[in-house]
Amino acid sequence: MKADRLRIHHFEPVSSANGPGKRAVLWVQGCGLHCPGCFNPQTHATRGGEWVNVEEMAARILAARSGLEGITLSGGEPLSQRAAITHLVQAVRAQSNLSVVLFSGYAWQEIQAMPDINQLLTHVDVLLAGRYQAEARVADGLIGSANKTVHFLSSRYTASDLEQVPQAEVILSPDGEILFSGIHPLQW
DSSP, X not given: OOSSEEEXXXXXXXXXXXSSSSEEEEEESOOSOOOTTOSOGGGOOTTSSEEEEHXXXXXXXXXXXXXXXXXXXXXXXXXXXXXXXXXXXHHHHHHOOOEEEEEOSSOHHHHHTSTTTHHHHTTOSEEEESOOOGGGEEEETTEEETTOEEEEOSSSOOHHHXXXXXXXXXXXXXXXXXXXXXXXXXXX
């Protein structure tokens, strides 16, 4: 696993539906979990997306930080690129007070068993863990399905902060691209 490069699907400098407050959102590319019914299946292929240098990605996040509450890491599966994600979060936190929300399809017990995971988790404020289960769909308060667990790893947020997050948003990029985002994204 390389710590200096990260394969990403998309970077959104400002979002309101991916965690508390306005956030930069990074969707990584690649997920081996392939949860049935996942609403981001385009992020599963490990050959899609683009490679970015971790320091350059940190600079992009930091350049967008004015008015931001934090960053959200989603995917794909961020923990499949754990070394690079750790490097990214450490770089951002060293230069800012941005919070970190991390979505993972791995269960909490699986995450705790990962080598060197505490190097990452010490910089994460909220971790949402567990595979998406379409038959247990909730799509509320950042929870995709009822089996998901929420872990407040710092005192920065509470459950009520997550409940205030809009379920969906539509983002129009400067080049005219339309992005549907959130835990209950709208369909085109």
